[in-house]
Amino acid sequence: MSDKYKIIGPVYDLLSTIYSGKQIHRCKTAMHEDIKAGDKVLFAGVGHGRDAVHAAECGAEVTVVDLSATMLKNFEKNLKGRNFKHPIRTVHSDIMKFAEVDAYDYVFANFFLNVFPEGFMVDVMKHLSTLVNKNGALVVGDFHFPTGNWFVRKFQSLYWYIAVLTFTIFAKNAFHEIYNYPKHLESIGFKVEKTKRYNIFALPCYWSLKATRQAD
Numbered sequence: 090m091s092d093k094y095k096i097i098g099p100v101y102d103l104l105s106t107i108y109s110g111k112q113i114h115r116c117k118t119a120m121h122e123d124i125k126a127g128d129k130v131l132f133a134g135v136g137h138g139r140d141a142v143h144a145a146e147c148g149a150e151v152t153v154v155d156l157s158a159t160m161l162k163n164f165e166k167n168l169k170g171r172n173f174k175h176p177i178r179t180v181h182s183d184i185m186k187f188a189e190v191d192a193y194d195y196v197f198a199n200f201f202l203n204v205f206p207e208g209f210m211v212d213v214m215k216h217l218s219t220l221v222n223k224n225g226a227l228v229v230g231d232f233h234f235p236t237g238n239w240f241v242r243k244f245q246s247l248y249w250y251i252a253v254l255t256f257t258i259f260a261k262n263a264f265h266e267i268y269n270y271p272k273h274l275e276s277i278g279f280k281v282e283k284t285k286r287y288n289i290f291a292l293p294c295y296w297s298l299k300a301t302r303q304a305d
């Protein structure tokens with residue numbers, strides 16, 4: 090299968106820093122404050138994976154999965170010279186073929202679900218939810234669903250469309266509106282229990298959502 094991130098992959102983290110300063114990285118690591126040493130943590134579509142490195146530094150047992158050899162090569166570069174209590178396990182695979190059911194305390198989907206068209210995105214979200222153990226959490230870090238007055242919503246949408254257009258052109262990602270992740274999480278039986286927002290020009294443009302299974 091062709092590597093969709095061959096062109097844009099090597100500069101992915103640089104672009105995210107240019108686009109957001111440190112806000113994307115802050116968003117991706119927002120829920121790490123809840124991770125305990127020894128927790129089993131999965132990063133789906135890890136990319137360059139500085140968030141995964143941070144989780145391993147917190148003492149978590151980290152597994153990362155990505156389909157792109159280019160992204161994983163960049164991830165490996167970020168691992169150079171680092172030692173963790175639990176070495177990171179790297180899996181080169183389509184996440185839909187990764188089936189460690191009920192195995193993880195945390196499953197992170199940072200800027201991952203937005204690469205898929207909406208119907209398939211929900212299938213991927215459902216699949217990720219099966220990997221979360223009974224008391225675990227699914228964490229989604231991504232672009233903030235437009236909220237607030239007309240001006241704020243237009244800014245949030247424009248900010249998203251510049252990014253999605255770039256990634257549609259260079260990585261063949263799906264082109265779509267910003268997804269309403271809380272709504273989709275509810276539809277698969279999860280509930281957002283904690284939200285952290287990250288601003289661009291004082292307007293919320295990213296959020297990290299920690300979701301747990303709803304009681305029956």
Ligand SMILES: C[S@@+](CC[C@H](N)C(=O)[O-])C[C@H]1O[C@@H](n2cnc3c(N)ncnc32)[C@H](O)[C@@H]1O
Nearest residue numbers: 134135136155156157160182183184199200201
């Ligand atoms: C937009 S990037 C986000 C990377 C990283 N999570 C971040 O926040 O920087 C999406 C990542 O998902 C990976 N990916 C796309 N489809 C995938 C799939 N079906 N299975 C596993 N990884 C996939 C891509 O290779 C890419 O690394």
